[in-house]
Amino acid sequence: MAASKCTRLSGASVKPLLDSLDCVLFDCDGVIWRGDQVVPGAPQVINLLKKHGKRVFFVTNNSSKTRKMYADKMSRMGFDVTQEEVFGTAYCSAAYLKSVCKLEGKVYLIGGDALRQELEAVGIQQTGVGPDAVSGVQSDWANVPLDPEVKAVLVGFDEHFSYMKLNRALQYLTDPGCLFVGTNTDTRLPLEGGKAVPGTGCLLKAVETAAQRQAQTVGKPNHFMFDCVASQFGLDRTRCLMVGDRLDTDIMLGSNCGLKTLLTLTGVSTVADAEAHQKSGSAERQRMVPDYYVESIADFLPALQG
Amino acid sequence: MAGMATSTRGCCKIRGSGIRELLDNKHTVLFDCDGVIWNGDAAVRGAPEAVSLLKRHGKKVYFVTNNCTRPRATYATKFSRLGFTDVAEEEIFSSAYCSAAYLRDAELQEGGKVFVIGCQGLMEELREAGVPVVVEESDQRAGNIYDYPLDPDVRAVLVGYDDQFTFSKLAKACCYLQNPACLFLATDPDPWHPLRGGRITPGSGSLTAAVETASSRTATVIGKPSCFMFECIASQFGLDPARSLMVGDRLETDILFGAKCGLDTLLTLTGVSTMEEAQEHKDSQDPERKNLVPDYVIDTIADFIEAYKEEEEEQG
16 A cells, blocks of 8 residues: 555556546545636546546535535536536535434534525525624623524534624534534635635634534545445445545545545645655554645546547 | 642642631732632622732732733722722733733834734723724725735734624734734633623634634733733732732633742632542643642632631730
8 A cells, every 4th residue: 555655647657547447536626626717628637537437526625615506617617517426515514414413403504505505405404694793792692592403503614704603603512412513624715816715624613612622524534525425326445536636635535535546736735745744654644645646637638538 | 738749739628727828928819800709790709808808918919810801990990899999900910901011012013013803902902002903994894705905014913802703804814924923912712701600602712713723823822821911910010929829710721820830829619610620630640730730729719818817816
């Protein structure tokens, strides 16, 4: 397993690798697009993989779009994709609460409309979405009326995050029987131009600190997102490749699930980052070392077009 | 009690002559406020008398609170309202006051401002100390979460309890902190604050955690258990740690603070922490937990009254 890792995938090696695969899973940001800019060649790669009979899935920690919104964005950009092939954390968190937690009851949601929609799609009602500012005095908020049907708190990306929302989540979480789930722990949103926008991880950390409890996270590198894909489509892990730009989420997920892993350099992590993990003595860090790396997924094109 | 080796922190329950012996050896007593001298808006029974008693016996008394929502003047009013008749503003050290002192002394560049996540009380302490603060525009007018105006003169970010906390404030703080030369301060680390009736509310610590996560930086924390507030008091009034006693109700803030600053520590049971929790830390093998063990424990600071009454009776 540790034999040869972190090797550059040369042109000649692409075809043998593809021949060993039935299925390729792609992260989105930094892999097939960057914000609203498509990575050149990405649509052709995805479409050709499918033409060659490979199953293609998309696995993203972003919780601000439903699978339908993702499929629409992909279509607009030239990707031939159906919504069933997209697994975002909004969809997966709803699936987690429904199928794994078997939640009967409502969710107090810190998150956007996509999360609300995905929850409703599996029959889970939520309370809390939208702006929520503090009013009255401190003793009012501590005694804020709690909905007795709420049995879980779910934290995802929320641009309306406020002290009041943090407070409500805390009040629900003082009941140890209330579930606590986070969509993902990414600390920043991936954006063009380098502007730093805080990610869900920051909001989740605020709630975890106040409540002195740790959330169960759904997103990469937790294996749940792969389980979600695998449970709907029979997959042979040994014939799956995970393609991502982040060592700590994408590659780690691949390692955790026994998949082959490929780092693309169009996003966050670098080869130097990967080599540093490889040289470390830590077993945990070894799981962030990809099997292969490429400059961009467009590097697949010659083998696919040939 | 007398001659107790301070290298094995004791968790010793004391009253009467034990308290008296302890206090006789101290020149200075530092009190936390919430859970020690008052709970919410009600004084702990006997607390005002206990404080007066100490002063009458020549002790210096200071109040050290992590609360960052009120300026000192407002605190002084609360003391007075609750029956503490001889507490002067100068004796009150809140994390708001000390954060302002820190920034005043930090020598921010000419024209340098502080971006503050905090409430009015904190802003007032900063103004009192002459520290320029970025005036926060109403978030709705100032762009969206991806694009908003930044003040080029910001040289420090200060995070404290803010019931008007928003995503925009978090994003702005994160942007300012991209500059490694920008200072990053937090008023206090408390993850939650107790309110009356056993309820709690999110504390400064939870907001600081969000900013730290976003910026990948660690804040310099002013409040307990960091020693900064002790240094702030010591710089204004000469203090000998060996002759000073810290009285508090939270092991992980007050007692740890006292231990780190080299003071003897006294846990009072009128607030957050319990004798059981203190005992668990004492019994633990983990060396990091020994500083959470109070030297002494009392039921309430009202027990000071009884201790001195005994002495007065003996001398009578």
